[in-house]
Structures are given as structure tokens and as C-alpha cells.
Amino acid sequence: MVIDWLPSVLIVVLLALGVIGALRRVSLWRAGQPEKVNLIAGLLAMPGRYLKDLHHVVERDKYMSRTHVATGGGFVLSMVLVLIVHVFNVQQQIVAWALIGALLIMLTGAFFVFKRRLNPPERLSKGPWMRLPKSLIIYSLTFIVLTLPAAGILPDASGSVLMIAVLSVGIVIGLGELLFGMGWGGPMKHAFAGALHLAFHRRSERFGGGRSTGLKPVNLDGDVLGVAKPSDFKWNQLLGFDACVQCGKCQAMCPAFAAGQPLNPKKLIQDMVVGLAGGTDANYAGSPYPGKEVGNAKGGPNEIITAGLVSQETLWSCTTCRACVEECPMMIEHVDAIVDMRRFLTMEKGETPNKGSEVLENIIATDNPGGYAPGSRTNWAADQNLAVMKEKKETDVLFWVSDGAFDMRSQRILRAFVKLMKHANVDVAILGDEERDSGDVARRLGDDATFQSLAQRNLATLGQYKFKKIVTTDPHAYHCLRNEYADFDKEGALEGVEVLHHTTFLNQLVQSGALKLDAFKGGKVTYHDPCYLGRYNGEYEAPRELLRSLGIEIAEMERSGFRSRCCGGGGGAPITDIPGERRIADMRMEDASTTGAELVAVGCQQCTAMLEGVVEPRPVVKDISEILVDQLAEEVH
Amino acid sequence: MPHKVISLISVGRHPQSGRSRRADQDSRAVELGLKLAGTDLDVVHAGSSQEPVLRQYAGMGLPKVTVLEQDESADALVSIADYLKSEKADIVLTGVRAESGESSGMTPYILSEQLGWPIVARVADIVDIKEGEAQVLLALPRGQRRQVTVKLPFIASIDNAAEAARQSAFGPGLRAKMDSQKGSTVEDSVRVDWSEAPAKARPKRLKIVKAKTAADRFKAATAKPQGGSGKVMKNESAQEQAQAIFDLLIEEKVIR
Numbered sequence: 001m002v003i004d005w006l007p008s009v010l011i012v013v014l015l016a017l018g019v020i021g022a023l024r025r026v027s028l029w030r031a032g033q034p035e036k037v038n039l040i041a042g043l044l045a046m047p048g049r050y051l052k053d054l055h056h057v058v059e060r061d062k063y064m065s066r067t068h069v070a071t072g073g074g075f076v077l078s079m080v081l082v083l084i085v086h087v088f089n090v091q092q093q094i095v096a097w098a099l100i101g102a103l104l105i106m107l108t109g110a111f112f113v114f115k116r117r118l119n120p121p122e123r124l125s126k127g128p129w130m131r132l133p134k135s136l137i138i139y140s141l142t143f144i145v146l147t148l149p150a151a152g153i154l155p156d157a158s159g160s161v162l163m164i165a166v167l168s169v170g171i172v173i174g175l176g177e178l179l180f181g182m183g184w185g186g187p188m189k190h191a192f193a194g195a196l197h198l199a200f201h202r203r204s205e206r207f208g209g210g211r212s213t214g215l216k217p218v219n220l221d222g223d224v225l226g227v228a229k230p231s232d233f234k235w236n237q238l239l240g241f242d243a244c245v246q247c248g249k250c251q252a253m254c255p256a257f258a259a260g261q262p263l264n265p266k267k268l269i270q271d272m273v274v275g276l277a278g279g280t281d282a283n284y285a286g287s288p289y290p291g292k293e294v295g296n297a298k299g300g301p302n303e304i305i306t307a308g309l310v311s312q313e314t315l316w317s318c319t320t321c322r323a324c325v326e327e328c329p330m331m332i333e334h335v336d337a338i339v340d341m342r343r344f345l346t347m348e349k350g351e352t353p354n355k356g357s358e359v360l361e362n363i364i365a366t367d368n369p370g371g372y373a374p375g376s377r378t379n380w381a382a383d384q385n386l387a388v389m390k391e392k393k394e395t396d397v398l399f400w401v402s403d404g405a406f407d408m409r410s411q412r413i414l415r416a417f418v419k420l421m422k423h424a425n426v427d428v429a430i431l432g433d434e435e436r437d438s439g440d441v442a443r444r445l446g447d448d449a450t451f452q453s454l455a456q457r458n459l460a461t462l463g464q465y466k467f468k469k470i471v472t473t474d475p476h477a478y479h480c481l482r483n484e485y486a487d488f489d490k491e492g493a494l495e496g497v498e499v500l501h502h503t504t505f506l507n508q509l510v511q512s513g514a515l516k517l518d519a520f521k522g523g524k525v526t527y528h529d530p531c532y533l534g535r536y537n538g539e540y541e542a543p544r545e546l547l548r549s550l551g552i553e554i555a556e557m558e559r560s561g562f563r564s565r566c567c568g569g570g571g572g573a574p575i576t577d578i579p580g581e582r583r584i585a586d587m588r589m590e591d592a593s594t595t596g597a598e599l600v601a602v603g604c605q606q607c608t609a610m611l612e613g614v615v616e617p618r619p620v621v622k623d624i625s626e627i628l629v630d631q632l633a634e635e636v637h
Numbered sequence: 638m639p640h641k642v643i644s645l646i647s648v649g650r651h652p653q654s655g656r657s658r659r660a661d662q663d664s665r666a667v668e669l670g671l672k673l674a675g676t677d678l679d680v681v682h683a684g685s686s687q688e689p690v691l692r693q694y695a696g697m698g699l700p701k702v703t704v705l706e707q708d709e710s711a712d713a714l715v716s717i718a719d720y721l722k723s724e725k726a727d728i729v730l731t732g733v734r735a736e737s738g739e740s741s742g743m744t745p746y747i748l749s750e751q752l753g754w755p756i757v758a759r760v761a762d763i764v765d766i767k768e769g770e771a772q773v774l775l776a777l778p779r780g781q782r783r784q785v786t787v788k789l790p791f792i793a794s795i796d797n798a799a800e801a802a803r804q805s806a807f808g809p810g811l812r813a814k815m816d817s818q819k820g821s822t823v824e825d826s827v828r829v830d831w832s833e834a835p836a837k838a839r840p841k842r843l844k845i846v847k848a849k850t851a852a853d854r855f856k857a858a859t860a861k862p863q864g865g866s867g868k869v870m871k872n873e874s875a876q877e878q879a880q881a882i883f884d885l886l887i888e889e890k891v892i893r
Contacts, residue, residue, distance in 0.1 A: 350803060356804075373653040
């Protein structure tokens with residue numbers, strides 16, 4: 001028949017168009033800044049990263065993981081076999097059968113995608129994504145029918161022109177979505193960009209169960225500090241944005257979104273895609289930034305992002321809690337992008353909102369955000385009889401006090417911790433007035449220059465003394481010391497030093513028997529995971545074990561562990577204070593109240609401040625060290 | 638016609654840490670200058686162009702800072718006066734009092750004397766400039782303002798009531814040009830003999846709260862200072878005027 005050749009030609013044409021589109025997409029990413037990535041090693045590692053790391057995240061939703069395995073696996077396998085059977089014309093029945101098998105698997109998967117899309121949750125994007133399951137079904141059905149003759153089930157259908165015509169339409173729709181759409185920005189783009197994103201990820205340490213949470217330093221000699229235009233991102237960051245599947249898991253977890261602040265991590269990533277490709281957000285079919293209409297954002301690779309694409313409040317709403325990053329199945333780095341753009345606003349424009357500029361100025365002039373006299377840093381410990389490194393020079397444990405030293409509520413935590421350490425006869429000392437702000441707030445507010453200066457000066461101080469461990473009650477300082485100072489530690493001041501959060505350290509003391517505690521006799525207790533302890537540093541167990549060692553059975557909140565909801569205190573959010581409909585701390589306290597707990601155990605002075613700021617009646621908020629100190633077993637003399 | 642505005646800046650000192658910073662009033666003078674002249678504002682410092690604090694000023698969005706290079710021991714006044722004579726400035730803005738150095742608050746006055754220009758002290762805002770005259774708001778205690786009209790050119794010292802300085806951005810500050818010019822070499826002969834020591838806290842008069850009710854306290858905190866008991870002595874002889882001051886000092890127990 002005349003048009004027998006049509007299906008094979010269509011397949012080849014669509015494949016070629018798809019490749020052209022893909023190359024064009026690659027050129028869009030290449031507009032970004034250079035970043036060294038081992039391309040070959042990345043590509044080799046990619047299948048493993050997909051099967052293990054990515055799937056580990058998708059697996060949290062069993063329905064979706066099975067659906068995706070069937071659909072994605074079926075498609076990849078069937079596509080290879082389609083080429084073999086229908087383009088290279090390999091006439092072996094067994095191959096044809098294999099193809100039909102792969103297509104059936106895919107069809108099953110596509111059916112479940114379809115089912116989910118019948119009544120999709122709010123977090124999912126609609127628009128072209130609603131079309132996708134239908135295209136998938138059409139693709140698999142079309143090729144099943146097309147392959148039947150090769151499998152020897154149907155006689156050669158070459159007789160029917162009508163049949164070929166219908167199948168050709170199916171090929172155009174199905175493969176159009178899958179191959180053409182993949183290259184030209186359709187929903188299937190996620191497969192192509194996602195695979196490369198996994199291969200060339202900027203934080204390859206995250207794969208294989210690792211953790212990489214420290215922000216990357218800014219090159220202060222650069223022409224522009226931070227990210228002004230999409231093309232100021234690293235090329236693999238742009239690639240990462242393109243990998244987004246718009247599943248909205250980030251949106252569902254984002255505390256700022258839930259509070260009605262103008263941030264939606266999914267929309268932000270989609271706006272970045274608009275920026276890198278150029279155009280408007282008119283085609284975006286997901287939830288908007290709360291309080292902002294979709295359709296007004298415009299951008300291009302070389303246009304300033306905050307001049308029309310993303311508003312400044314959106315960037316300042318983020319608490320850097322990393323819930324979105326933790327939840328993202330494509331392992332996109334939202335927080336990196338947000339801080340990159342904040343850096344431009346702070347270091348180039350000088351537009352840190354609300355109290356931001358005052359706090360930064362204080363940090364620069366006094367090394368603490370409150371602008372207190374640096375000489376009064378150790379006043380809190382006047383009655384604590386603590387050794388100071390300047391005199392002691394060498395110690396077992398260096399207690400990093402952090403800026404809680406200036407805050408009377410936090411001082412209660414500090415005193416409790418000191419009492420516990422004394423009780424366990426720990427050889428401890430503090431830096432006293434030589435300590436400076438860790439730089440956490442400055443860095444999250446985008447002032448990397450000030451962060452770097454603080455880090456270098458703190459490291460110079462630390463380098464003068466000998467100690468085995470640094471312990472701190474502040475997870476933010478803990479994160480900086482443990483994950484972010486290494487970039488500046490040229491003299492190796494922290495080399496071989498164990499950086500610990502006080503809950504980890506106290507847990508070691510309790511488990512080794514150095515601290516004896518009585519059982520806790522209060523009411524129900526719940527535990528709030530601080531973001532910078534949990535998601536940033538993976539410490540979920542020590543605080544819980546401590547509470548259990550008091551005989552407490554923790555009434556876990558629905559969102560706990562790696563899914564813990566932020567208190568609203570991170571990332572300088574209380575300083576920039578972007579208005580929303582609710583307060584994040586109120587929502588978190590509601591989580592705690594729902595468990596029926598009378599006491600919220602916390603491991604962070606910032607969380608303590610935020611949660612205690614919630615109006616009563618509410619559970620009591622106490623740092624774990626405060627709870628422990630009340631249960632110290634009396635020594636019998 | 639745009640007016641030529643010059644803001645004079647000095648190295649400030651943070652009250653808590655004693656660390657160098659952009660001086661509060663001087664940075665307000667820059668802020669006001671930027672409002673009047675935009676980036677045409679000429680910002681002038683007498684000292685070293687290596688001074689890092691100048692970058693903090695420049696971070697407010699100044700493309701360049703004019704530095705009259707001079708030793709620390711040289712008299713800044715001479716450098717600045719020479720510079721102002723050579724530039725045809727319309728308005729010169731300074732702080733009321735420097736946060737470091739002699740901190741006498743005399744700079745604007747001596748400059749105005751040397752240039753023969755009027756000075757307006759403690760300015761909160763310059764509202765309008767037209768036909769060679771500027772409408773200036775002076776800051777008075779308790780948020781009060783007085784509007785005066787001044788002929789250009791003039792010198793204004795900027796009060797803490799003026800608009801606060803904008804945030805300093807690191808990047809532009811780093812990249813701003815330091816336009817070095819030769820400053821004076823005349824030694825500040827007065828200051829050379831001085832030695833600096835931390836100030837002792839001045840004794841304060843005890844505040845006796847007379848108010849019995851909250852309403853009274855509120856009134857005391859908000860009411861305008863009522864002169865009343867003072868008197869103006871214009872026509873009396875010098876002898877009588879001196880006697881009146883002497884009596885007051887005894888009455889106030891300043892001298893015994």
C-alpha cells in the first residue's frame with residue numbers, strides 16, 4: 001500500500017523534531033554561568049541516582065511511585081523497541097511481543113495517572129498536565145495496535161488505508177507529546193531535563209544518602225553579586241528549574257504558602273523557567289503566589305528578575321526551612337535560588353526590607369544583630385564561673401554560646417545547658433567576648449560579604465585554641481560551623497573538630513551514664529524539630545532519645561521529623577516580616593496543640609522565641625536542656 | 638538649572654562597639670544630598686582614600702567619592718575650605734557634629750565664616766529650591782519644625798531628625814571610584830597637643846518625678862517646655878546681666 005511507510009516516517013520525523021527541540025533547550029541552559037561538573041561521571045551515575053535517590057523520595061507516595069515506574073519504565077522500554085520494530089524493521093515476533101508487553105505496562109501506569117487526574121489535588125498543576133495521561137494512553141494503544149501484526153496476532157493491516165490513517169493520528173498525538181513535547185517544553189520536558197539534572201546536579205553529595213545543605217559562597221570580586229538575571233544562575237541551576245514536574249509537593253509543605261504570604265515554591269521555579277526561556281507566566285496552570293494574580297509576570301534570560309518576573313516580597317517570604325527541597329522528587333534546590341536572588345537585592349541594590357538593613361548594619365558594626373556592645377557578650381555568664389578560652393587555651397568542649405547571650409529568654413537555655421555540663425563534669429570553656437555572630441542571619445539575608453567576614457574572623461579566633469568539640473545550643477550557628485565555615489577554613493581551625501548540637505552532646509552524656517536523670521512526671525510532651533537541626537543536619541534521633549530517656553513517650557505531631565513544619569523564625573523571616581494571612585508560628589503551635597501535648601520540647605532558641613510568641617492558652621515551650629535540668633537526679637552524699 | 642550640592646562625610650564611630658562606621662548625621666547629609674541632586678551629588682571626604690568606611694557611604698549608590706588626601710594630623714578644614722572655594726557649590730551639607738576626632742561641631746561654622754556664606758543649623762529637610770532660594774525645615778525639639786528661607790549658596794548642618802540614610806549595598810560600594818585630590822598639609826596645631834581618653838560619665842541631675850497620676854506623667858512627657866520663668870535681659874547693664882547669671886548658677890547649685 002502507498003502509505004505503509006507513514007508510521008515509520010512519522011516516528012523518525014517526530015524523533016528528529018524532539019532532538020532539535022532538546023538541543024535548543026540545552027542552548028537555553030548554556031546561557032547560565034559556568035560551573036564545573038564532571039559530565040561523564042555524572043551521566044554514568046545518572047541511572048543509579050534516578051533509581052535510588054529520586055525514587056526514594058517518590059516512594060513516600062506509594063501510589064505515585066508505582067504509577068511512575070510503570071509509566072516511565074514502560075515508555076523507555078517501549079520507545080527503544082518501537083525504534084527496533086517500526087523503524088529498523090526487525091521482524092522477530094519475540095521483540096514485537098516484548099514491545100506489546102512494555103506498552104501494556106505503560107498503559108496500566110497511564111491509566112492510574114489518568115485516574116489521579118480525574119479529581120486532582122490542588123497542589124497539582126492543571127493545563128497541559130491534564131492532557132498528559134490521555135496522550136500516554138493514546139501512545140500505548142496506538143503502538144499496541146500497530147505492533148499486533150508484527151507479533152503475528154493480526155494479519156498485516158496494510159490493506160486498510162483508514163486504519164493506517166487513524167494510527168498515524170495516534171502516533172502524532174502520542175509521540176508528539178512524548179518526543180516533540182519533551183524537547184519543546186511540554187510536560188514531558190521533565191523526563192529529559194530531569195535526567196540531565198540528576199546527572200549534572202550542583203550538589204552531587206546529596207546522592208547516595210548524603211546531605212549537602214551549606215550555601216555556596218559568593219565570589220565577592222564578581223561583576224555582579226548574587227543573581228540579578230536568570231543568566232546569572234549557574235547553568236546547572238537553570239537545568240534544575242527545567243526539571244520541575246509541577247507536582248506541587250513543595251507548595252503543600254511550604255510554611256509561607258500556608259500562611260498566605262506571597263510565596264509558592266512551585267510557582268517560583270516555574271517563573272525561573274519563564275525567565276530562562278523568555279515570555280510570560282500566562283500558561284502557568286497551578287496555584288498562584290497567595291494574593292497575586294497569574295499572568296502579569298514577564299521575563300527573559302537577560303532581564304532583571306525582580307523587575308517584572310518575581311516580586312521582592314516573594315523572595316523575602318522564604319524561611320529557608322528547606323521543606324520544599326526535602327520534598328522535591330526532582331531534587332531541585334529552591335533555597336539556593338532564593339538566597340542567590342536575595343544576594344543581589346542586598347549586596348547590589350541595598351533593598352533588604354523592614355528591619356533587614358538595621359540588623360545588617362548592627363552585625364557589621366557590633367558583630368551581633370541587636371547592636372549590643374560586643375564587650376557585654378559574656379554578661380549573661382557573670383554568675384556561671386565558666387572558663388574563657390583566652391585564659392584556658394585548651395579544652396575538651398568549646399561551648400559556642402551564639403547571640404542567645406544577649407536575649408534573656410535564651411539565657412535560660414544557656415544556663416540550663418551549662419548546669420547540665422557542670423553536672424557531668426565536662427571540661428568546657430567559652431570564647432567569651434571573642435565570639436562573634438556566626439553570620440547565619442547575614443547570609444540568609446543575602447549579605448554574603450558580611451557572612452564571609454564573620455566566618456573568617458571567627459575561624460581566626462578558633463584557630464588560636466585547642467579543643468576537641470564545639471557544642472552549641474543554636475542550630476543555626478551549628479549549621480554554619482558544621483557546613484558553611486569549611487569553605488573559608490584555610491588554616492584548618494576546625495579540622496578534626498567535632499561540631500555538635502547540644503541535644504546530640506547531651507544524649508552522649510546521658511547514654512554514657514555521665515548524666516543521671518529522674519523520670520519526667522509532667523503531662524504529654526511533643527517535640528518540634530528545628531529545621532536547621534533536622535533537615536539541614538539530619539539530627540532527628542538524639543533529641544527524641546533524650547526525651548525517651550526521661551521516660552517520655554513523645555506525642556508526635558503530624559508533621560515531624562524530615563517533614564517538620566518551620567516555626568517561621570529562619571532565614572531572617574522575622575526580620576523582613578512579609579505580611580501574610582496567618583502567622584507561621586501560630587500554625588505550628590496549632591500542630592502541637594492538636595496532639596494534646598502540654599509541653600512542646602524544642603532544641604532551638606529561635607524556635608523557642610517564635611513558639612512562645614503565640615498567644616495563650618497554648619502548651620508550654622521549653623528547650624530540651626531546660627527539661628533535662630529539672631530532672632537532674634539529686635546526688636546522695 | 639540643577640544645583641550643585643556637596644555632602645561632607647567623615648569617619649563615624651559606633652556608640653556601642655567604638656568601631657568605625659558611616660557617621661549617622663553625615664550619612665543623613667548624603668541621603669538628603671541624593672534627594673536634591675541624585676547621583677550628581679558630590680560627596681567629599683578629607684582624609685585617606687584607603688579608609689574602608691568610605692565604601693560604606695559609597696554603597697548608598699554613589700558612583701564616586703572625592704577624597705582630599707591628607708595626613709591624619711593635617712587640618713581637614715583647610716582642605717575642605719580650599720575645595721569649596723574652587724567648586725561653585727550651591728549647597729554644602731554636613732553633620733552637626735563628627736563622631737570622631739575633635740568632634741567640636743565647629744566645621745560648618747568655620748566654613749561658613751571662611752566662605753562668607755550663611756549657615757542653617759540642625760536642618761531636618763530641604764523642601765524646595767527655586768529662584769536662588771531654598772526653603773529649609775529646621776528641626777526643633779519634640780518633633781517641631783521651623784521653616785526658613787535661605788539664599789544660595791549656604792551651608793546646612795543636618796540634624797538626626799532628617800531622613801535616615803538608605804541601606805549601604807556592598808557591591809556598588811566596592812566598585813565606587815575614589816577620586817583622590819591633593820588635600821592640605823597644614824598641620825592641625827591645636828589637635829596635635831591633645832590626647833584622647835574615654836569619657837567619664839557626666840553626673841546627671843536626679844529626675845524627681847513629681848507627677849502623681851498617669852495623666853500628669855503623660856503631660857510631662859509630651860508637653861512643650863514652658864519657658865515662663867526665664868526672662869530676656871536686653872537693656873540692663875553688663876554688670877546686672879552677669880549678676881543674674883551668677884544668681885541662677887547658685888540657685889541651681891552649679892556653684893556654691
